[in-house]
Amino acid sequence: MTANELITRALKTVGVLASGETASSEDVADALVVLNNMVDTWATERLMIFTVARTAFDLSASTQDYTIGTGGTFNIPRPQWIVAASIITDKNASSAQKQELPISNALTIRQWQEVGIKGLTSTYPTQFFYDKKWTAGLATISVWPVPNSSNCQLVLYTPTALSQFADLVTAYTFPPGYEEAMRYQLALRLAPEFGVSISPEIFKLATDTYANVKRVNTSTTTEELTIDAALLSEGGRYDWRTDRYR
Numbered sequence: 001m002t003a004n005e006l007i008t009r010a011l012k013t014v015g016v017l018a019s020g021e022t023a024s025s026e027d028v029a030d031a032l033v034v035l036n037n038m039v040d041t042w043a044t045e046r047l048m049i050f051t052v053a054r055t056a057f058d059l060s061a062s063t064q065d066y067t068i069g070t071g072g073t074f075n076i077p078r079p080q081w082i083v084a085a086s087i088i089t090d091k092n093a094s095s096a097q098k099q100e101l102p103i104s105n106a107l108t109i110r111q112w113q114e115v116g117i118k119g120l121t122s123t124y125p126t127q128f129f130y131d132k133k134w135t136a137g138l139a140t141i142s143v144w145p146v147p148n149s150s151n152c153q154l155v156l157y158t159p160t161a162l163s164q165f166a167d168l169v170t171a172y173t174f175p176p177g178y179e180e181a182m183r184y185q186l187a188l189r190l191a192p193e194f195g196v197s198i199s200p201e202i203f204k205l206a207t208d209t210y211a212n213v214k215r216v217n218t219s220t221t222t223e224e225l226t227i228d229a230a231l232l233s234e235g236g237r238y239d240w241r242t243d244r245y246r
Contacts, residue, residue, distance in 0.1 A: 001172060001179055003165035007031040010186040013202060016194045027194075028168065034189050036164040038182075043161035044080055047214035050175050052083050053160045056153045058091065059125070064118070064146045066154075069138035078139050079158035080132075082106050087124050088153040100155060106130040112142070120145040124152040177216060181209040 007028055011017040042048040057066070057074045069078035086100045104127050112129040122145035131140040143154060165172070184206035191198045
């Protein structure tokens with residue numbers, strides 16, 4: 001489906017266009033902005049994310065900070081959050097022998113602030129901090145301790161949302177349910193733009209198709225609830241480097 005086809009169907013849904021009619025180029029251009037704004041907003045909703053990508057990135061010796069985002073050192077779409085992370089301790093090992101060690105979730109701002117010696121070095125990192133700043137579309141990931149060799153990799157599991165429509169004519173495919181949800185959700189957004197009302201039937205279709213997509217994505221995006229180690233009977237492990245239990 002192209003953006004133009006999706007926009008046309010949405011405009012017909014709300015009664016702006018009749019069968020066989022086409023929208024003006026100005027109206028289509030305005031609707032494309034609304035459509036891409038909707039897709040951009042969906043990227044912030046966990047249950048609108050249908051997949052999590054696994055990507056391994058080379059780490060450099062004595063380097064702590066890496067930009068992440070399109071065109072960054074870690075050249076992937078800037079993630080809204082990071083689901084999980086691991087370290088590959090020896091990137092030169094054979095595929096069958098590579099060891100991937102899960103590391104803790106991204107440190108909070110307070111936890112990163114509590115790391116007293118941020119320049120501490122080690123064979124490979126065991127923690128990381130994700131600074132979600134927006135610098136020309138790039139954020140920053142800081143690993144800790146700083147690796148003293150270039151033999152390890154950071155593996156990130158990142159939510160991969162729908163991308164915005166590049167233009168009106170490029171054809172896209174979507175997972176089951178998304179096309180209809182986009183049609184009716186776009187109709188809800190376009191109706192006030194064109195001064196028309198939404199019927200209860202259309203509103204219900206928009207609600208139901210939106211909920212169907214979220215229901216399917218629950219199993220792939222819901223994260224497990226974690227409990228502070230101090231509340232567990234076994235207690236946490238003391239980390240002398242940070243003077244904290246974890």
